Amino acid sequence: MYINMTKIYIQLGIWSVIAVFSFTSIFVFVGTAVEYGDVNTVPVFIIFTLIAAALSMNYIKTMVYITRLKALDNVFRADSDGSVPVSEVAGYLNTTPLKLMRMKNYAEKKKILINLVYDAQGDRFILTDRYNPANPVTDRPFVGLSCPGCGAGLKIRAGATGVCPYCDRSVTAPNIMVG
DSSP, X not given: OOBOHHHHHHHHHHHHHHHHHHHHHHHHHHHHHHHHOOTTXXXXXXXXXXXXXXXHHXXXXXXXXXXXXXHHHHHHXXXXXXXXXXXXXXXXTTSOHHHHHHHHHHHHHTTOBOSEEEETTTTEEEETTTOOTXXXXXXXXXXXXXOTTTOOEEEEETTOEEEOXXXXXXXXOOOOOOO
């Protein structure tokens, strides 16, 4: 694992409580305003709506980051040599390298990323539990394939063996020629 799931669950729980509270307060306020028909409640209603909208947007943003971090974790778990170029990860996550770096910065700030470091000079992620400096990093591309055990989509470096994160089955990617 390359993301701290405990931190993600705590963050998800906190934002869920905040989202539920903001929506509930809006409904209570609207119900009270409708019941008693107070004209002075309009500015307060607008303020509560803006606060609820901001909290909801942060909740959605957090959910998007968590989903992308989970996909990033799957890409890292499928790697075999411990060096994953940013451009390849961005391509497989269907995002730009800039957005990937924003996601990395967010995860570092929240202390979610574990067992990896970012090598700015090489523009790559180094997986500390797999990287071996004695074994030179190759330029083998990732190969997309399905796990023969559970059918999950995997991305494993060409000619390498990875482990399916869902069923723990060992899967070897075919060795392909790029040229």
